Amino acid sequence: xxxxxxxxxxxxxxxxxxxxxxxxxxxxxxxxxxxxxxxxxxxxxxxxxxxxxxxxxxxxxxxxxxxxxxxxxxxxxxxxxxxxxxxxxxxxxxxxxxxxxxxxxxxxxxxxxxxxxxxxxxxxxxxxxxxxxxxxxxxxxxxxxxxxxxxxxxxxxxxxxxxxxxxxxxxxxxxxxxxxxxxxxxxxxxxxxxxxxxxxxxxxxxxxxxxxxxxxxxxxxxxxxxxxxxxxxxxxxxxxxxxxxxxxxxxxxxxxxxxxxxxxxxxxxxxxxxxxxxxxxxxxxxxxxxxxxxxxxxxxxxxxxxxxxxxxxxxxxxxxxxxxxxxxxxxxxxxxxx
Numbered sequence: 001x002x003x004x005x006x007x008x009x010x011x012x013x014x015x016x017x018x019x020x021x022x023x024x025x026x027x028x029x030x031x032x033x034x035x036x037x038x039x040x041x042x043x044x045x046x047x048x049x050x051x052x053x054x055x056x057x058x059x060x061x062x063x064x065x066x067x068x069x070x071x072x073x074x075x076x077x078x079x080x081x082x083x084x085x086x087x088x089x090x091x092x093x094x095x096x097x098x099x100x101x102x103x104x105x106x107x108x109x110x111x112x113x114x115x116x117x118x119x120x121x122x123x124x125x126x127x128x129x130x131x132x133x134x135x136x137x138x139x140x141x142x143x144x145x146x147x148x149x150x151x152x153x154x155x156x157x158x159x160x161x162x163x164x165x166x167x168x169x170x171x172x173x174x175x176x177x178x179x180x181x182x183x184x185x186x187x188x189x190x191x192x193x194x195x196x197x198x199x200x201x202x203x204x205x206x207x208x209x210x211x212x213x214x215x216x217x218x219x220x221x222x223x224x225x226x227x228x229x230x231x232x233x234x235x236x237x238x239x240x241x242x243x244x245x246x247x248x249x250x251x252x253x254x255x256x257x258x259x260x261x262x263x264x265x266x267x268x269x270x271x272x273x274x275x276x277x278x279x280x281x282x283x284x285x286x287x288x289x290x291x292x293x294x295x296x297x298x299x300x301x302x303x304x305x306x307x308x309x310x311x312x313x314x315x316x317x318x319x320x321x322x323x324x325x326x327x328x329x330x331x332x333x334x335x336x337x338x
Contacts (some may be wrong), residue, residue, distance in 0.1 A: 037184040040065055041288040043265035043280055045256025048085035051095050053271075055083065055105055058125075061287065062113035070289055072114070072121060074184050079215050079254040079267075080126035080139065080192050086217035087258040088128070092170045096130035099153045103142050110144040120145030122182060124252070125262060126191060128171070128214035129153065135171045139189050139215045141182065152180045154189035158197055164219055164261055179207035185294050192216040195249075196237060204315075205307055210297045214238075217254040218323040219261040220282075231266045231282050231291035243274025246301035248292055255285055266277055272300035 042061055047053040058078070060221040065072050080086060083102070084095035097105075108122060122143050129138035137156040143149045155174025159167040177200055179188045188211075195201060196215045204212050222229030238249045242295035248271060255265040268279035271289050301307055310317070 007313040035185070036291050036293050037075060038071070038073040038291045039250060039269065039289070040074060040076045041250065041252045041267040041269065041278075041280065042078050043253050043255050043267045043287075044079075044082075044255065044285045045263075046082055046085045048258055049088055049091060049095055051083050051097070055109055056064075058082070058106065059109040059113045064287065066118075068289070069156060071291065072119065075122045075124065076215055077215070077250055077252040077267075078123070078125040079252045080217040081128060081137070081196045081254065081263075082125050082215070083127040085258050086254060086263070087261065089170055092128050092135050093130070094130040096135050098130055099138065099140050099150060102127055102129075102140060103148055105152045106142060107144045107148040114228050118145065120147075122151075122184060124189065124213045124215060124250075126217075129155070136174060137167065137171050137191060138174075139191050139213070141180070141187065141189060141213070143183070151182055152178065152189065154191065156191040156194055157200070158193040160193050165223070168276070177203045177207070179204055179209040185210045187211040189213045189215070192218065195241070195251075198241060198244075201245055201247070201249075202310065205247050206311065209247060210294050211292075212249050213247060214251040216251055218264055220264045227266075227282060229263050231264050234266065235268065235276065235279075237268075238268070239274045239276065240272040242270040242272055243300075243304065244306050246272045246297055246304065246307055248272055248294075248297070251278070253282075255283070272297050273303075 044057060054106065065076065088095055092280060106125065120143050122141065124139060124141050126139040129136040138153050140153045141151040143151060157174045159171065159173055161168050177188060179186055186208045188207065188209035190200050190204065190212055192214065201212060208314055218230050218234065220228035222321060224232050234251065238251060242249045248269065250269050252267045253265040254263040256263055264282040265280055266282040267286070269277045271277050277289040280286050280288045
């Protein structure tokens with residue numbers, strides 16, 4: 001897809017969705033101070049195994065955003081495995097890169113698309129990482145500009161090995177979930193399956209995240225009404241998690257086909273009230289634009305203080321987790337329940 005076509009898709013999706021989003025926001029309390037963050041959620045179909053071609057596509061995205069009438073966003077969010085495609089399996093080692101190399105090449109792409117003196121902007125991008133020979137399914141948060149900076153690298157913890165997935169055969173598991181400071185709020189990253197586990201979002205929220213970014217590659221499964229069942233599942237997961245923790249959740253999904261498996265984009269932003277702000281179609285490339293106010297996080301948590309209640313009971317809940325760990329040998333399956 002050319003940059004021009006992508007820009008047209010962006011505007012078409014954005015106008016339709018913002019109209020619905022504005023009506024939802026009008027029902028909430030007004031804020032006197034607004035710390036706003038403009039976002040672009042990118043869903044596209046990478047060329048499988050062709051890292052160079054996919055960097056070129058990312059450059060095209062930057063160029064399209066440069067010419068967008070809304071101006072360049074503060075944060076551009078790309079899907080899981082954007083540099084290679086997801087189902088590379090035994091070819092992971094051939095497409096994996098060190099995070100510092102990805103940062104350098106992203107910064108060159110930004111300079112080529114936007115000019116050497118462009119204003120700095122932030123990027124979230126999923127890729128296969130080579131860390132001194134150890135391979136991970138990772139996502140980075142970086143600032144691009146005159147002084148590029150790698151803010152954080154998250155490594156996927158929950159590697160699916162069911163259905164069409166066999167991820168743990170080819171990459172190692174991550175070991176931690178961190179929240180970290182950015183120019184646009186305190187954030188965390190969870191990759192696809194990570195966010196399906198409620199405890200992962202809880203940890204991110206307890207560590208202070210206001211926004212959770214979710215790069216994803218979700219193949220279509222089942223059919224409910226006029227959309228794949230996994231699209232509805234993700235919408236429900238995000239709605240509940242966002243409302244429970246008073247947090248923004250930003251999802252960017254791959255599209256296209258790999259080995260006969262079709263990915264369902266449906267990139268979306270869920271507000272901290274559990275309110276769907278914007279969502280892209282599930283069946284095509286798009287860039288979705290939206291702007292959020294971080295002040296909404298405090299308002300949502302005051303209205304539904306579930307996260308505060310959790311913090312009040314954290315020592316008891318931690319003790320229950322510790323007991324479960326102590327009662328089962330390392331690597332043993334969960335005990336059968338009556």
